[in-house]
Amino acid sequence: MKKATKTIATFTLGLSILLGGTVAISPATTHAASASNVVSIGMHYMGTPYRYGSTTGNARTFDCSSFTQTVFKQAGVNLPRSSSAQSHVGRFVPRSQLQPGDLVFFYSPIHHVGIYIGNGKVLHTYGSPGVTISDMNSGWWSRNFATARRVL
Structure with missing residues (x-):
């Protein structure tokens, strides 16, 4: 499960950078x-x-x-x-x-x-x-x- 969460967080961050936005990732949002x-x-x-x-x-x-x-x-x-x-x-x-x-x-x-x-x-x-x-x-x-x- 941790690997999937990390993959999703990495994808979200990459997509955000690609689209020119920002994203905040905190432990509370990855449960x-x-x-x-x-x-x-x-x-x-x-x-x-x-x-x-x-x-x-x-x-x-x-x-x-x-x-x-x-x-x-x-x-x-x-x-x-x-x-x-x-x-x-x-x-x-x-x-x-x-x-x-x-x-x-x-x-x-x-x-x-x-x-x-x-x-x-x-x-x-x-x-x-x-x-x-x-x-x-x-x-x-x-x-x-x-x-x-x-x-x-």
Whole structure:
């Protein structure tokens, strides 16, 4: 696996140089993407403050989609920036078949995204708690669930 990761990193760097761009390669972006890895990375950010419009690459504050984008990038999966755009990647998953690591979306049209962590819980960020865990099976989160996508 290490040889394949090194080959991919070398190819990406070479392609970036060829196209005149730059690429940053760090150990955090070379892990194999797995549900447990995604959840573990996301949990690392518990309590990180929420700020609407947080910039990509900033891990001091997040909005919902910069949070999921950052977590998945560190697991080796690139996601688009907005929750709406993220709701079109991967494949549709019925609510009854959610698995840890799935992206879950709220509102219609889509305005919020989080990471399903199992047992009806979603890891996400909003308002005052910042990165937190909420119960998707009750209250607002249950009423406003829209769809889910599997990208792993």
